[in-house]
């Protein structure tokens with residue numbers, strides 16, 4: 001069992017958990033992810049590695065309760081644990097291979113949408129530890145859903161906020177804010193890293209293509225094993241089929257077929273949704289007939 | 293004198309009933325049936341069956357023990373050469389190995405060696421026949437990567453002679469293909485696979501699941517930081533192949549590995565488990581091997597109308613003959629000499645059919661099989677909701693890519709000698725990781741040979 005040492009609620013239905021997993025903590029690098037299984041009957045759920053501490057042997061993850069398994073995860077408390085906790089998986093971010101000179105010369109912009117703040121955090125932290133201050137845009141529906149703002153501000157002075165309803169920071173889409181920063185305020189970025197919902201990454205990619213800035217996206221595809229064994233995570237990048245779990249999760253955003261990726265994310269959705277309805281009915285105490 | 297009776301039939305679940313459940317298809321022999329079947333063996337002086345067995349199980353000897361009424365002795369005879377009789381008795385391609393060579397097969401039906409082996413394995417397990425004890429710990433540690441038949445066999449043999457063995461497995465359950473690939477109705481997990489793994493644990497072997505060798509820890513770290521003197525790589529051939537035809541990324545196209553992993557490892561067929569599976573109403577499985585048969589019969593059991601599409605003819609089907617026979621009984625539709633050209637999608641990007649072309653057999657190719665040739669203008673469509681690709685698999689490159697000095701061949705297989713020595717000192721390999729997708733018995737044999745080589749290697753260094 002992989003024990004939960006700390007749990008906190010960041011926003012409604014969004015939890016941060018520090019988990020004891022020495023092997024994963026020891027090996028993790030920015031950009032990688034892991035897979036958890038809550039219990040005997042749970043699904044294999046891919047999650048972002050949000051932070052890791054090799055010395056303490058802990059990994060911090062982030063979970064939004066949306067499906068049957070994630071709801072059971074959210075119900076776990078400090079002292080409980082995960083049946084399984086596998087990782088780190090996937091390739092580390094490309095930037096960790098940069099030479100110190102190249103790092104110093106590169107101006108990074110991270111665009112984090114919603115839960116995307118979690119995978120962005122270790123990258124910005126990794127850079128800050130090497131004296132590189134990246135720019136960050138955190139995008140959210142409203143003020144209450146902005147994640148990690150203080151943590152980011154502790155690492156870099158250039159943290160920009162965008163909310164759909166304008167309850168905090170810039171009112172509007174992250175893409176518009178990005179454009180404004182570049183076109184109107186004359187900021188120069190050499191590399192944009194976009195992590196968030198597929199639809200956001202798609203539009204960031206379109207925007208940066210226009211602006212001529214190389215861009216990386218981290219793809220949260222469906223996954224089963226996370227090791228290249230099943231192909232559930234197939235994405236088309238540059239016209240070729242790639243397995244996001246082993247060749248990604250980060251890819252050149254200008255080459256990714258986001259429309260296909262979004263469609264494939266929905267492959268099991270109807271079934272999941274039906275299952276959730278059934279779960280709700282079961283809890284409500286009457287029989288259901290969902291005819292799977 | 294051998295008994296000249298016909299081969300004793302084996303009891304099976306009714307095809308109509310079993311096509312709707314995941315219970316085991318074949319019930320196997322009971323003591324009476326096994327004893328009777330055993331009397332058919334001639335006890336040949338030069339047994340052709342043994343020659344045809346990849347690990348040379350002493351077949352007439354164990355059969356003789358059954359005739360004598362001493363099943364425990366039979367179990368011990370098999371144990372000299374095979375670690376997994378209950379598994380191999382169920383999944384070995386006997387018709388091309390022992391039974392294919394049996395002298396009785398020349399004129400009539402061969403001895404049911406597989407069914408007898410299964411009987412002995414099951415009996416031994418159920419009666420708790422103790423087969424091996426671990427020698428006292430000799431102070432040396434060996435790491436095994438992968439808990440499939442190759443890894444388990446290697447680990448068990450090393451533990452028996454006193455090594456401290458840890459098996460590292462990436463999935464959350466041990467067993468490799470026995471766990472995630474071969475379905476419950478052919479190889480029961482709790483009744484057969486679980487106890488076999490338990491036996492290996494009982495020898496003192498530690499199995500650490502959830503470890504991705506190459507990511508969580510590298511082979512070098514295992515040797516340099518964790519004190520393992522040798523490493524055995526039995527990581528299998530788990531990478532699925534796709535055809536590269538248009539439409540393969542539509543919703544509803546999955547690899548057989550994904551489909552089978554969802555059902556077997558993740559229990560998607562059981563509503564108490566969270567993992568979803570999708571079959572729509574009509575499923576087409578592309579391929580003709582064991583994996584294809586397992587996928588199509590699983591789809592049928594999940595309620596789909598299920599078909600096999602295979603580009604050669606029935607005689608070339610690489611699957612075990614018994615599986616093809618069972619699949620037909622269960623109402624699987626076989627479309628032979630048919631090759632997919634494109635997968636067709638609806639406006640929302642979901643599979644709605646598969647466009648195929650008819651084939652005819654041409655001249656025999658290098659492998660001796662007659663290669664299929666397209667018949668021009670023969671294209672037609674099969675409507676369906678799901679397409680499952682069962683086209684074969686290749687080894688995962690992860691370990692080779694993260695282990696300097698470990699060489700692979702063009703097909704991505706680890707280069708290794710018959711004894712399992714690789715191009716890296718102290719690193720051994722065997723099973724599907726070396727041969728590409730093959731069989732349980734070959735993997736098990738390779739694991740055992742490597743165990744002997746690892747023992748010799750560690751002795752030579754100390």
Ligand SMILES: Cc1cc2nc3c(=O)[nH]c(=O)nc-3n(C[C@H](O)[C@H](O)[C@H](O)COP(=O)(O)OP(=O)(O)OC[C@H]3O[C@@H](n4cnc5c(N)ncnc54)[C@H](O)[C@@H]3O)c2cc1C
Nearest residue numbers: 438440441442462468469473505528723724730731732735
């Ligand atoms: C659906 C299906 C049906 C089959 N039917 C038959 C049959 O009827 N008869 C027959 O003889 N054979 C059959 N086979 C083939 C047979 O199962 C394999 O040849 C055999 O299991 C190979 O054994 P192995 O130990 O080499 O590899 P595997 O059984 O593949 O085991 C390898 C293990 O290593 C693990 N692993 C991989 N990479 C890593 C890593 N980096 N770190 C840690 N662990 C790792 C894997 O998760 C897996 O558990 C079938 C195969 C499939 C897929």
Ligand code: SF4
Nearest residue numbers: 333334336341394395
């Ligand atoms: S070849 Fe057939 S008859 Fe001869 S020993 Fe083997 S099983 Fe018995």
Ligand code: FES
Nearest residue numbers: 226228230231245
């Ligand atoms: S998740 Fe199975 S291959 Fe990527």
